[in-house]
Amino acid sequence: MIALTRLNGSRFVLNAELIRTIEERPDTVIMLINGDHIVVRESLNEVVARSxxxxxxxxxxxGAEPNVK
Incomplete structure (x- = not known):
């Protein structure tokens, strides 16, 4: 789970496993595997780092080795 901020300033927690893509348009838009999208204040790089x-x-x-670099 990663903590994020909507454009209106409200904080929420997102299950990072549900992220399909992240784009900057210029706002950061997170597309979820179910087709929903969320616009957040954090940059693309920050969302990736938190994920x-x-x-x-x-x-x-x-107790497993992460498959993340």
């Missing part, structure tokens, strides 16, 4: 950190944490917790 990678989440996966590393998850794999460490599960």
């Amino acid at each position: 990678i950190d989440y996966r590393r944490h998850l794999h460490t917790f599960l």
Whole structure:
């Protein structure tokens, strides 16, 4: 799960496993695997970094080597 901020300033937590794509148009738009999209204040690079950190944490917790570089 990653913490993000909507354009209106409200904070929410997103399951990073549901992310399909991330684009900057110039706002950052996250497309989910179900077709929904969310616009956030964080940059594309920040969303990617948080997603990678989440996966590393998850794999460490599960005792597996992360498949993330």
